[in-house]
Amino acid sequence: MASLAQQFTGLRCPPLSSSRLSKKQAKSFTQQKPAVAFPLVSAVAISNAQTRERLKLKELFEEAYERCRTAPMEGVAFTLDSFHNALDKYDFNSELGTKVKGTVFRTEANGALVDITAKSSAYLPVQEACIHRIKHVAEAGIFPGLREEFVIIGENDADDSLILSLRMIQYELSWERCRQLQAEDVVVKGKVVGANKGGVVALVEGIRGFVPFSQISTKSTAEELLEKELPLKFVEVDEEQARLVLSNRKAVADSQAQLGIGSVVLGTVQSLKPYGAFIDIGGINGLLHVSQISHDRVSDIATVLQPGDTLKVMILSHDRERGRVSLSTKKLEPTPGDMIRNPKLVFEKAEEMAQTFRQRIAQAEAMARADMLRFQPESGLSLSSDGILGPLTSDLPAEGLDLTDVPSADES
Numbered sequence: 001m002a003s004l005a006q007q008f009t010g011l012r013c014p015p016l017s018s019s020r021l022s023k024k025q026a027k028s029f030t031q032q033k034p035a036v037a038f039p040l041v042s043a044v045a046i047s048n049a050q051t052r053e054r055l056k057l058k059e060l061f062e063e064a065y066e067r068c069r070t071a072p073m074e075g076v077a078f079t080l081d082s083f084h085n086a087l088d089k090y091d092f093n094s095e096l097g098t099k100v101k102g103t104v105f106r107t108e109a110n111g112a113l114v115d116i117t118a119k120s121s122a123y124l125p126v127q128e129a130c131i132h133r134i135k136h137v138a139e140a141g142i143f144p145g146l147r148e149e150f151v152i153i154g155e156n157d158a159d160d161s162l163i164l165s166l167r168m169i170q171y172e173l174s175w176e177r178c179r180q181l182q183a184e185d186v187v188v189k190g191k192v193v194g195a196n197k198g199g200v201v202a203l204v205e206g207i208r209g210f211v212p213f214s215q216i217s218t219k220s221t222a223e224e225l226l227e228k229e230l231p232l233k234f235v236e237v238d239e240e241q242a243r244l245v246l247s248n249r250k251a252v253a254d255s256q257a258q259l260g261i262g263s264v265v266l267g268t269v270q271s272l273k274p275y276g277a278f279i280d281i282g283g284i285n286g287l288l289h290v291s292q293i294s295h296d297r298v299s300d301i302a303t304v305l306q307p308g309d310t311l312k313v314m315i316l317s318h319d320r321e322r323g324r325v326s327l328s329t330k331k332l333e334p335t336p337g338d339m340i341r342n343p344k345l346v347f348e349k350a351e352e353m354a355q356t357f358r359q360r361i362a363q364a365e366a367m368a369r370a371d372m373l374r375f376q377p378e379s380g381l382s383l384s385s386d387g388i389l390g391p392l393t394s395d396l397p398a399e400g401l402d403l404t405d406v407p408s409a410d411e412s
Contacts, residue, residue, distance in 0.1 A: 094152060094155075094162060095152070096153060097152065098151070099150070099152075100149070100151075101116070101147065101150075102115060102148065102149075102164065103115045103145065104124070104143065104145065105121075105144055105145075107137050107142065109136065110125065110126050111124050111125045111126050111129070111137060112124045112129070112137050114150065118162065120159060120162075122150070122152075122161055123156065123161055123162070124137070124150065124166065128164065128166060128167045129166055129167065130166065130170065131206040132206060148166065150164035151168050151169055153165045153168065170206065171206070171207075172239075174205040174206045175239040177205050178204065178234060178244065179239075181234060182234035186233075187251045188204055188233075188234075188251075189231060190202030190204040190230055191203045191227070191229050192211075192225045192228050192229075192230060193208065193227075194226075195222035195223075195225070199211050199214075199222075200213075200216070200222050202232060204232065204246065209244035209246045210244065210245055210246065211230070211245075211246045211247065212245070215247040215248055215249045215250070216230075216248045216249065217249045217252040217285065218285050230251075231248060232246040232247065232251050233246065233247050233251040233254065234247075235247050252284055261315055261316065261317060261361070262354055262357055262358040263354070264312055264314050264350050265281045265312070265313060265314075265315065266311075267286065267311060267313050268280045268308065268309070269308060269309045269311070272301050272305065272307065273301075275289065275290055276288050276289040276292075276293075276301065277301055279311075281313070281327075286313070286324075286326065287324065287325070287327060288305075288313060288328070288329065289326065289327075291330075292326070292329065292330045292331075293329055293330060293339055294333060294337055294338070294339035295330055295336030295337060303340075311329065311343070311347065312332065312347045313328065314332055314350070314354050315327065316328045316331070329343075331357050332346050332350045332354065333353070334349045334353060
């Protein structure tokens, strides 16, 4: 009976009251306890519990959805009005000239977007990204994620976003650097980028400075100096007036002060003139006069030297005021005429010949000092064997030095 009932569990039957069973059969049938009654009741009970749970969850989701749609801020202590009030209360100063910290989060062809924790993002135009002219912000090292200090220089009326600049900050730092270099009185390099009737314009520390023609040591024209680097010194640094004046002559004079007479330096022939050759010795133009090329007479300089030739020359003298240096290869010749017949030998023996020249100069100076002391014994000074002036010693007579002990210089 139980197996039969299980097979017909899903069948629908009319109510018992409408069946054709007799009252006795019906009573007998109802008094029986079929084996399938309890499993069926249990399945219905479980199904009802799950349905009630699902209905309950559905009601909760519907209520939550309705709250989000109609009252999203209900129960939240920090409202949207509170958020706007906090922005107004803690917002930074957005006046022109204010410096702010920001983080680049996107770069474009014409600039970069910067997050400065304001109500809207700020914009850095490419022309304000660097003190030098660039075509893309990446050339100035600006990439997403870069955190830097900017200065506010304007506002975009279309969306109320702020316009930033890095160039102005770099500009201020460059002026400060120029003032420091002027105080230290150092020589700097400046590239000539322009000219006018009074001088040339040179770029130093990213700032355009003016070099008057009177402060240029060479006789070169403005066109010849264009795109060349010049040694310069600061004459005037005035940020308020945007005035930067430089001097090439002062820088050259400072460099010349480090060139001792008798020093051998390497130079390059720049140009030839009937009276001599102009030699570039490390940014300084020196004159190798025709009479100082060789002991033998040189009738045509072009037969000995050509523009672009590299040679060793000796410093004869320098005029710091006029910025002129006199050079010689004649003093470096082992024998007269070597500069014409065998210039390679002259360059090989240059240091040796220069040392001999310096020794002769030192001996001449020692003799001059000795002569001075001979006629001024009351000065209380004496000349040592090294040619150094000092107090009178017991081994030197008060009447002076016996010049017969001074060896004569040998000509080589």
